[in-house]
Every structure is written in structure tokens, then in C-alpha cells.
Amino acid sequence: MADPRNRYAAIGNLRCVTDDGIEVIYKKRRFLPRVDPDAARSTIVPRDGDRLDLVAARALGDPLLFWRIADANLALDPFDLVEPGQVLAVPALRPSGDRS
Numbered sequence: 001m002a003d004p005r006n007r008y009a010a011i012g013n014l015r016c017v018t019d020d021g022i023e024v025i026y027k028k029r030r031f032l033p034r035v036d037p038d039a040a041r042s043t044i045v046p047r048d049g050d051r052l053d054l055v056a057a058r059a060l061g062d063p064l065l066f067w068r069i070a071d072a073n074l075a076l077d078p079f080d081l082v083e084p085g086q087v088l089a090v091p092a093l094r095p096s097g098d099r100s
Helices: 050-062 063-072
Strands: 014-018 023-029 040-046 088-093
Touching: 023 063, 040 050, 050 063, 063 088
Parallel strands: none
Antiparallel strands: 014 023, 040 088
């Protein structure tokens, strides 16, 4: 079972059978969520030498939620988000049972 903090936890699987009968199970495509400009969010500025997991640990209390900051800033590559002085949007966390 996937860790519920994982960005793919709520995404279903697909199944494909190759011509030679091998079954391949894979995750459905994950799209970046729409960003609501009116959503309750805060901001954070990375420090020199920061990584996104360290930023997530400070801002969200869990380094494994780095992907939520990446999504809130529409970043496909999390490494684009750790420039010192760059202002990052930090999403408001939903209750643990809400995956929408």
C-alpha cells in the first residue's frame, strides 16, 4: 500500500497485456492540480543551500510533502524551486481524509 502522503496514493492503476502475454500494471497519468488563487496559502523563502524537502519540513511539518509545494508553484521539476530569495507559495493542508 502506498504511503498516503505520496502524490500518487489516490491515483488508480491501469493494466496492459503485451503481445506476448506479459501483464504490465502502471499508474494512471497524474496532472498538476489547478491552483486556486483565492485558496488560503502562505509563502516561504528558501534559504541558501535549501532543498525542497527541507523547505517542506519547515513549512508543512513533513519533508515528504515537498510535492505539495511543487504543485502549488506549478513546478514540474522541484529543483527549480530552491533559489535563495524566491518566494514560494505554500498550500494550506487539507484534512488527512480529503484527497481532492
